[in-house]
Amino acid sequence: MPKVCRACEARHGGICSVLTGSQLAELNKHSNRKSIDGGTELVGQGENIGTYSNIVRGVVKLSKMMADGRQQIVGLQFAPDFLGRPFSHESSLTAEAATNTEVCAFPRAVLERMIADTPELEHRLYDQSLKELDEARDWMLTLGRxxxxxxxxxxxxxxxxxxxxxxxxxxxxxxxxxxxxxxxxxxxxxxxxxxxxxxxxxxxxxxxxxxxxxxxxxxxxxxxxxxxx
Amino acid sequence: MPKVCRACEARHGGICSVLTGSQLAELNKHSNRKSIDGGTELVGQGENIGTYSNIVRGVVKLSKMMADGRQQIVGLQFAPDFLGRPFSHESSLTAEAATNTEVCAFPRAVLERMIADTPELEHRLYDQSLKELDEARDWMLTLGRxxxxxxxxxxxxxxxxxxxxxxxxxxxxxxxxxxxxxxxxxxxxxxxxxxxxxxxxxxxxxxxxxxxxxxxxxxxxxxxxxxxx
DNA sequence: CGAATTTTTGACTTCCATCAAGTGTAGTGG
DNA sequence: CCACTACACTTGATGGAAGTCAAAAATTCG
Structure with missing residues (x-):
């Protein structure tokens, strides 16, 4: 197992927890740790998605903006959440670091290949998206009522x-x-x-x-x- | 292929489209078509989930209610959507037929077993949940701003x-x-x-x-x- | 048709947005 | 260390969009 992964949050609660040692090594070969200052945009609304990430530390806000500038934050993500929208090459929202944040980024293609032959990984991602869906619906009640x-x-x-x-x-x-x-x-x-x-x-x-x-x-x-x- | 499935919407756009003939037959053995009048509750908030369904015809509303009666609809589902929250045995929301509706219901255990050994099925369900998540977040912008x-x-x-x-x-x-x-x-x-x-x-x-x-x-x-x- | 329900319309109120100062709280440089 | 600026947050006064209450009109259904 790569040594950066050993103490990594994503290795425990995150998607990496379902990967084998060799898969971790493979992913690690292409992955890239980054420190990001609060306020920095990670992905823009309508942008092409080249990489996925795991949040290793910090809080990321997901937001949507209307043409006239009105803005709505539609989700908050905390370590060790996975950051990205699999199977869509264009982002429908903006991801921005809320606090100082550390992420582990890897190319889309590498992860998608790994998803294709690792049902456990897809299951783990599915699980996170169900959790996010529950949270989004809870928040809809808050926003609406x-x-x-x-x-x-x-x-x-x-x-x-x-x-x-x-x-x-x-x-x-x-x-x-x-x-x-x-x-x-x-x-x-x-x-x-x-x-x-x-x-x-x-x-x-x-x-x-x-x-x-x-x-x-x-x-x-x-x-x-x-x-x- | 079971003959009820042949002209069924779920067989085309729905989750059944990824099943083999024998899987369809197996699922069909335990499944149960129902006609439901508009206004009828399918699953209650906090209830135990015994069955999953496919919507064959009609529109189903998913809603949440607060203790004092304030209510928020958090999603609409159309045929041939899958209806249910896999891997959770208690529903966090109420599902109610909006119009007269027809569903094809099957026991939770049968589908979960099939998910476990059919990655394509889980992929198809994941795909729907990503679609629902996108819709929920679009709606959050509508509700909030x-x-x-x-x-x-x-x-x-x-x-x-x-x-x-x-x-x-x-x-x-x-x-x-x-x-x-x-x-x-x-x-x-x-x-x-x-x-x-x-x-x-x-x-x-x-x-x-x-x-x-x-x-x-x-x-x-x-x-x-x-x-x- | 008449009763029940749903929808529309009207008068009034309330909660939150807007506009506008004011009060911290860093951060910079003399 | 203390001005000075810049920024984030708070507080106040006012207005407007949507809520509430009430009744009329339209539609559905027995």
Whole structure:
């Protein structure tokens, strides 16, 4: 097994976990680790897709933009997620690093060949896409039917559960997104996000330090504010 | 090949198109055709999933409901789509027939066994889930960032392109959803949907007869009203 | 036909967007 | 170290798009 893979997150929870040693070596021969600053675009909407990646560290936002500039974030991906849309050569969305990010990139052709003769790999990818579909549909409920307050609480709850999946009742984290990004994720404006954060703060549901650092004393209160039964 | 399969839509565009004759026969032995009236629930949110189905005729809506009754339709499925969430034994959403519908149902275990030793079948299912994911993300942009007018136009455009994929500039169809369902799909109220339909009618973008029958003289005008490019 | 349901229309309200200052919070260089 | 700028975020005042409540009109169905 290649030594870069040994401590790699994708080797554990990611798609590489289903590959054999020789497949890992083969993929590794063509793969390429990159560090990416927050704000950098990885793939543009409508662009040709030449490479797929695994997210090794950081958070990537997937977004769609309308002709007049209105924007919607349609998904967040965390390490060790696979990044790409197999079997489509043109991207229907933009992928941009939200935080400083590290990815492991490999050419499309190499992976697609490997998919073709490794059912377990395709199964693993299918599994991720089903997970993403569940998440997208959950978010559709949030976008379509929740109030601004519930939307902001839902976002904080999402981050809280992703950063620290097995926390007890309380938890604490850095927001990976700016207010502008949060607004684009929730279908709101920056101002509304800010106002609702302030209200949640006043209601003691969260504590905020330095704008980006959030403390949740009781995750169940946050879940309730998010409108989840 | 079983004779019910011969003229079946699922045998052509659906998942059955990748099965061999003997696999079709095997699946058919356990499968069960059903006619379902519009409005009937197929699977409930939180219910155990015992069967998967192919939609042979009609339209099925997938929806999520909050504890206080707020509802969001998160997807529409048309024949010959596959209906089900493989590898999860509990449904996170409700599936309900929108129109009178015909499905071909088979036990979960039979299909899962067949998936396990037929990579082509899993590939076909993966492909549908990628398509659904693309659609869900398109819809997130609609829900989060479009105006009521654009939402209603987007919905009409969606139905128009599904009912008659290769129409020229004009087309004509029956709406498979009531105003209440359209509202739940668009994250609006019934009244707002109705008002926007009236406005689109006054702007000559659509003609409506008997509430459900819609004529689109020029699909490009509708596409523009939907805010697409 | 008449009852029930769905859809439309109207009057009014509310929530969130918009516009506009104001308040931090880095980062730079004198 | 302190101006100075640049940027991100917050707060306030106002307006408008969509929601709510209520009733009328159209359509479906027994």
């Amino acid at each position: 929740k109030t601004a307050r519930e939307k902001v609480a839902s976002f904080l709850h999402l981050i809280a559960t992703h950063v620290d999946p097995d926390a007890g009742d309380g938890c604490e984290f850095e927001l990976p997104l700016s207010r502008a990004d949060i607004a684009d994720f929730l279908g709101l404006t920056i101002e509304t996000v800010s106002r609702q954060m302030t209200k949640l703060r006043k209601d003691k549901i969260i504590l905020v330090e330095n704008n980006r650092h959030v403390i949740v004393p009781d995750i169940e209160n946050l879940n309730e504010a998010a409108g989840n039964d | 479009k105006t009521a007018r654009e939402k209603v136009a987007s919905f009409l455009h969606l139905i128009a392109t599904h009912v008659d994929p290769d129409a020229g500039d004009g087309c004509e169809f029956e709406l498979p959803l009531s105003r209440a369902d359209i509202a739940d799909f668009l994250g609006l109220t019934i009244e707002t949907v109705s008002r926007q339909m009236t406005k689109l009618r006054k702007d000559k973008i659509i003609l409506v007869e008997n509430n459900r029958h819609v004529i689109v003289p020029d699909i490009e005008n509708l596409n523009e009203a939907a805010g697409n490019d």
